[in-house]
Amino acid sequence: MSPAAAPVARDAELARLQEHLRRAHDEGPHEVVVSGPSGAGTSTLVDHLAAGHDGVVLRARGASWEGGSAYAVLAQLLGRPVDAANPLAAAARLTDALGADSRAPALVVVDDAARSDVESLQALSSAVHHAPGARFLVVLVERTGDTTVPPATARLLAGVRDRVVVPPLDARGVRELAAARGISLHPLLADRLCAHTGGLPGHVVALLDELTPATWSAFDPALPAPARVAAEVRDQLAVCSAPARELAEAVAVLGAPTTLAEAAAVASLDDPLTALDEGVAAHLLRSVDERGTSSVELATPMSAAAVLATLGPARRAAAHRRAADVVADPGRRLRHLVAATALPDPGLADELAALADERAATGAWAAAAELLAQASRLTDDRRRREERLVRAADALVGAGDALGASALLPELESLRETPMRNAVLGYLAVVRGRPAEAESRLRRAWDLVNVERDPDVAATICQRWVLHSLARCRGEDLVAWADRAAGLVPEESPAAVEAAAIRGLGVAATGHPAAALAAYERLAERVGHGAQAQRIAMARGWLLLEQGDVDAAAAALESAVPTDFLGGSTRISLWARAWLARAQFVAGDWDEALGTADDGLDLADRSGMRLGGPLLAWTRVQVLSLRGDEAAAARTLQDWDAGPRDYEMMRVPACLARAAYAEAQGDYAGVIRALSPLRQPWARGAIDEPGAWPWVDVLANALVIEGQLEGAEELLVPHERRAAERGHRTTLARLGYARGRLLGAVGDIGAARRSFETSLEILQDLPLRLDRARVSFAYGQTLRRAGKRREADGVMTTARDIYAALGATTYVARCEREIRAGGLHTTRLDRHVDDLTPQEQAVSDLVAAGLTNREVAAELFLSTKTIQYHLTRVYAKLGIRSRAELAALRGPTSGADS
Known part of the structure; x- marks a missing residue:
């Protein structure tokens, strides 16, 4: 039987069931319970297992009306009483019926096992325990x-030792399930659908099938209950008393979370506890007691939607x-008034706009956006309605909801042109990573605004220019626009505070x-708390990281990640995650860095904010590359690469990510290709500031290895001078190891030694483990090339130990090759029978692994002529004439080191 399509996002559960089948084949019969809530797809999973099974398959289903009939399920399995x-x-x-099949064990499946008769379940258990020579697996769903x-x-099922639990889907699984049915969900809608259905595939599929395709192309559609759930809720309401029904209706209207007291007041109930008990017994309501406060909610969000659907509009x-x-x-209060209002209501609209101003003043942009959108709908004056819609879109971008703001684009672009409309469109272009469009929109906004008549709008435009300048890495422009914003409005206004941040x-x-x-310290004291404090913490953490204070940076950035400030911004949280991942990476906390980067990339995908994606991807690519997971690193590069049309804030980390990927593979020519764009005019200014972007040492190192010594000298000198002027210790240490490489390459081993030692001394009291490993690795290679084998061995061993602790498997292998090439730990008895020297062994291993002479030279920090010399001697000693023969002879050995 050919297998059906695999159930979505169930690979792990399916693999566990297949493992149980293998155990039944190898060890004899046993049983497993596959459990999950109704709608989780337990039957679909087991159906797929059965459809792809080559052996005997017996199937049955428990039924409540047969639960009292002995051996009813067993009769289904055997096809006879x-x-x-x-x-x-x-x-x-x-x-006896199962027989013996040498090819595959039999598969016995009982769906709805909890409704089976007890005798059948006992018989199945006895079969498992009393037929050791048989081979079959019993699967109870x-x-x-x-x-x-x-x-x-319940006792029989609980006694089964092996269990496979089928959990609800997460939002990613919901997207995959929709895609399998030909429906593309944007990430935020997938989040909503997942929360609404509890992630249960049965309910997700029901809604995907029942609602029109247009529903899923809308940004924020109302999600009803699936027809089956709606029918169940109507049945539950029908058996409830009037007070219980009214309590359920009040809870649905109030929304979760709500207190029992609020629900009782809306339902006008004097005795809500009796009604609550009845609703809980009907599986319609759920009572939650948190911190002494009694809360009540519908059993599921779908139940709430179904209850609301039973109420008419009035x-x-x-x-x-x-x-x-x-x-x-x-x-x-205002949300409920909005829900009760079907026609324009200027007074209510003004209340909404006033509260939106209060929320915006604290930086609570998500709340402000919702209030302004509602105010716009209830405003009858066209000019004010459009103004509020534009401000709602602006607040959505401020909150980091680029997808939500993008959904308003057609309507925004149809409105009359105003300075604020252009500022909002420019702002959206910034977070989506579109510099040319952003600059055009913002320039037009500034040209149109009357600074004297509309200073608030002018300040907002200035603040958008601040963000644009930041993304372009133009420090002077950023400061100029921030000062311009501060001069237009009071210092406590949102535009002024954000510009200052x-x-x-x-x-x-x-x-x-x-x-x-110093300015950040003063600003933090003045602002103190709230959503604006999130912005200050993020920017301060970013700057502390650039200055090498990694621990303080991580603390500040961690405080800026959560969005549970009053309306904390997803946009700021995304940047905080990006720089926190860098702080964790440079400190050697790579598991945490990878987790932070993954969360950030997921957030960037769900929010539509492309601007921060390459920065997060850089950390992810670097960790994966150093750990040897080239395929995952390559996929990340492809998904989040940036090019000439993107912001500098995207292009620089994209270059660094490509360089990290190439360097981990020993492709130093690729490193040069990846980083050469950073020497072009577009990359000057802030990108050259010490600590901002660690690219100069990486490129200089690659240039030296590739023999481009003059180019390395030309690159290093101005950056060394600037780092010394700034007194930037980490940059001096990083440039020092590249300088040591260069000095060693020109034969000045004494000066090279001093340069490496100075770098290690700087790094000694800093939590930068990868930097210490990089310096030690380059130092060890330089010493070995100079013939200082014993010194090289100690330094390279230190590098290997640090790399091993970090999990940098690619460099652990390189360090071990270097140590073997030094020959101090290799006796004649350890050598191959052909008596290759340690250096010749290292060369032959790499050549056998498929590297070119140039690549081997880069890997071992030797000249190509030296590699050719060693290779000629290897051929002579081994009695071979070609690289192919060497690969055939040495392949298994070389593979162990690669």
């Missing part, structure tokens, strides 16, 4: 959460008006990091 004196006799009938299972059946509006009188929070990065980019850090 079972008349047995006891379960052991019945088990013998089953094992159980739906969790069923409270009607008889105790005896009843629903009346309930929302009652809710508005009950809730204390101003935002919740970024201004320090521009000050540092122009060579004044100490002044920038």
Whole structure:
């Protein structure tokens, strides 16, 4: 039987079941329970297993009306009635029917096992335990959460030792499931659908099939309950008393979370506890007691949607008006009034806009966006309606919801041209990584604005220029626009505070990091808390990382990652994750760095903010490359690469990611190709500031290895001078190892030694383990090339130990090759019978692995002439004449080191 299409996102569970089948083949019969909530896809999973199985397959399904009939399920399996004196006799009938198949074990599947008769389950268990010579697997499919299972059946199922739990899908799995059905969901809608359905594939598929395709192309559609769930909820409501129904309706209107007191007030109930007990017993309501406060919610979001669907428009509006009188929070009150209002209401619109201004003043852009969108819908004056819609889109971008703002693009572009409209479109272009469009939009906005009449709008445009200048790595422009914004509005206004939060990065980019850090200290004291504090913490952490204070940087950046500030910005959280991943990486916490980068890339994908993606990808590529996972690193490079049309803030880390990938493969010509764009005019200014981007030492190292010594000298000199002027220790250490490489290459081993030792001394008290390993590796290679084999061995061993602790398998192998090439740990008895020297062994291993002479030279830090000399001697000693013969002879050995 050919297998059906594999269920989405169930590879791990399917692999576990297939492993159980292999065990049944090798070890004899056993049983496993496959469990999951209704709709999780347990039956689909087992169906796929059965469809692809080559052996005998017997299937049955438990039914509640057969639960009292002895051996009813066993009769289904055997295809005939079972008349047995006891379960052991019945088990013998089953094992006889299964027979013996030398190819594959038999598969016995019982779906809805909790509804099976007890005798059949006992017989199946007896068959497993009393037929050691047979080969079969019993799979019992159980739906969790069923409270009607008889105790005896529940005990039998609980006694099965092996279990495969089928969890709900996450948002990524929901997207994959939709894609398998020909529907493309944008990430935020996948998040909503996942939360709405609890991630249960059955409910996801039902909604995908029941709703029109247009639903899934909308940005924020209303999600109803699937028809089956809606019918179940109607049945639950039908058996409830009037008070219980009214309580459920009030909870649905109020939304989760809500207190029992609020729900009782909306439903006008004097005795809500009795109604709550009834709703809980009907599996319609759920009571939650948190910190002494009784909260109540519908069983699932789908249940809430189904209850709301039973209310007509008039009843629903009346309930929302009652809710508005009950809730204390101003935002919740206004949301209920909006839900109760079908026609324009200028007074309510003004209230919404006023509260939006309050939220915006604290940097709570997500809340401000929702309020402004509602205000726009309820505004009857066209000019004010359009103005509020534009501001709503601006707040969405500020919150980091680029997808939400992009959904408004057609409507925004149809509005009359105003300075603010162009500023919003430019702002959106910035976070989407489109510099040419952003510059055009922002220039037009500045040309149109009347600074004297609309200073607030002008300041907002200035703040957007600040972000654009930051993404272009133009420090002087950034400071100029930030100062312009500060001169237009009070210092406590959102535009002024946001500009000030970024201004320090521009000050540092122009060579004044100490002044920038001092300014951040003052700004943090003034702002103190709230969403704006998130921005300051992120920028300060970014700057601390550039200055080499890794621990302080990580602490500041970690505080800026959460968005549980009042409306904290996803955009700021994304940047905080990007720089936190870098801090974790340079400190050697690579597992944490990879996790942070993965979370950030997922957030960038879900939010539509491409601007920060390459920075996150750089860390991910670097970790994966150093750990030897070239395929995953290459996929990340492809997904988040950046080119000439993108922002400098995207292009620089993309170059560094490509260089990291090439360097981990020993492709130093590739490193030069990847980093050469950073020597072009577009990459000057802030990109050259010490600590901003660690590219100069990587490129100089590659140039030396490739024999381009004059180019390395030309590159290093101005950067060494600037690092010395700034007193930037980490940059001096990194450039020092590249200088040591260069000095060693020209034969000045004394000066090279001093350069390496100075770098190691600087790094001694810094938590930069990878940098120490890089310096030691280059130092060891240089010493070995100079014939200082014993010194080289000690230094290279240190490098290997650090790389091993980091999990940098690619460099551990290189270090071990270097140590072998030094020959101090190799006796004649350890050598091949052909008596190759350690250097010849290292060369032959690499050539056998497929490297060219030039690549081997780069790997071992030798000249190509020296490699050819060693290779000629290898051929003579081994009695061969070609690289192919060498690969055939030495392949297994070389593979162990690659």
